[in-house]
Amino acid sequence: MKEESIKDIYSVLTVVNGTVVHDDLDGKSKAYWKAGLPTPPRGGKEMCKLCDEGKPQDHSGSQLGRRDFLKAATATGLPRRG
Amino acid sequence: MPGDGRPDWKVIIDGWQKVHDERVAAGNPDGISKLRWVLAHVPVITPDYIQKLKNLGGGLSVLGGWRWLTGTSAQNGPPFRDIMASGIPAGMSSDGMQISTMSPWINLYYVVTGKNARGQLINAGQTLGRNDAIRLYTADNGWFLQAEDKLGTIEEGKLADLVVLSATTSA
Numbered sequence: 001m002k003e004e005s006i007k008d009i010y011s012v013l014t015v016v017n018g019t020v021v022h023d024d025l026d027g028k029s030k031a032y033w034k035a036g037l038p039t040p041p042r043g044g045k046e047m048c049k050l051c052d053e054g055k056p057q058d059h060s061g062s063q064l065g066r067r068d069f070l071k072a073a074t075a076t077g078l079p080r081r082g
Numbered sequence: 083m084p085g086d087g088r089p090d091w092k093v094i095i096d097g098w099q100k101v102h103d104e105r106v107a108a109g110n111p112d113g114i115s116k117l118r119w120v121l122a123h124v125p126v127i128t129p130d131y132i133q134k135l136k137n138l139g140g141g142l143s144v145l146g147g148w149r150w151l152t153g154t155s156a157q158n159g160p161p162f163r164d165i166m167a168s169g170i171p172a173g174m175s176s177d178g179m180q181i182s183t184m185s186p187w188i189n190l191y192y193v194v195t196g197k198n199a200r201g202q203l204i205n206a207g208q209t210l211g212r213n214d215a216i217r218l219y220t221a222d223n224g225w226f227l228q229a230e231d232k233l234g235t236i237e238e239g240k241l242a243d244l245v246v247l248s249a250t251t252s253a
Contacts (some may be wrong), residue, residue: 001249001250001251001252003191003194003195004191005249006187006190006191006194006195006212006251007185007187007188007191008187008248008249009187009247009248009249009251010185010187010247010248011245011246011247011248012246012247012248013245013246014244014245014246015242015243015244015245016243017241017242017243018241018242025246
């Protein structure tokens with residue numbers, strides 16, 4: 001790998017203490033992000049830590065990608081944390 | 083900066099040395115040497131003060147991303163190579179996102195190349211190899227949490243924290 005490419009490395013799978021907290025081995029999320037689209041559905045694979053802990057959450061709005069959330073936060077004046 | 087002209091990092095380490103000496107004189111032979119006091123950011127430090135802090139049992143938590151973002155040849159550092167060569171406990175992180183970048187790979191790019199976002203070489207002579215840079219971000223960080231027996235490397239008995247990357251980091 002050339003030095004300039006180091007900046008472009010990213011995680012395709014992240015495991016924290018044995019729990020998968022990020023899984024994009026199929027590359028779908030990255031492809032959607034690059035296209036500026038909301039994060040794709042995960043095919044039933046649960047990615048929510050609370051759900052994993054047996055505390056089901058309402059994810060009906062989860063098709064809204066982070067990029068769209070930031071737009072919405074800006075429009076509504078929601079504080080953006082650094 | 084105090085009136086004597088010393089920069090903040092000298093004031094801090096000299097202060098710790100004074101407290102250490104006072105504790106030793108008061109009958110505590112370890113002084114502060116078991117407390118793992120840490121100096122953070124560390125854009126500038128000299129080898130003699132690295133050694134002084136090492137002797138006090140301290141460590142250095144260094145950054146790179148904000149130098150990549152806004153650094154110049156006059157605003158560069160940290161002196162990664164001096165720090166690594168000293169053997170002092172050292173680790174690396176991304177700092178707050180107000181002044182830096184979240185991606186560890188931007189930070190590691192800066193450690194390895196010494197180049198800022200404009201492509202200018204600003205930290206010449208203080209860069210590290212890729213494996214040493216990655217150690218700063220992984221294996222060497224456990225010391226700062228007093229959890230080097232649980233974090234930082236893939237070994238039996240440690241927490242199963244790991245990441246699969248999009249590409250190999252080897253040259």
